[in-house]
Amino acid sequence: MFKQIKDLAGGEYYLITSLLIFMVFFIIVGVYLIKLNKNYIDQMSQMPINEPQLNEDENIDC
Numbered sequence: 521m522f523k524q525i526k527d528l529a530g531g532e533y534y535l536i537t538s539l540l541i542f543m544v545f546f547i548i549v550g551v552y553l554i555k556l557n558k559n560y561i562d563q564m565s566q567m568p569i570n571e572p573q574l575n576e577d578e579n580i581d582c
């Protein structure tokens with residue numbers, strides 16, 4: 521695969537740069553997810569998906 525990228529004329533810098541940016545981004549996201557606090561993940565998983573219920577006293581201006 522890298523041999524094919526290396527044999528391109530003129531556009532190889534853009535291809536290699538985009539590949540490196542892609543790889544670095546997903547490595548950073550992977551490290552972030554591994555180091556993420558497990559208590560925070562548990563807390564976020566327990567949050568309701570529905571929108572919060574409004575009290576009768578609150579007015580909604582649309």
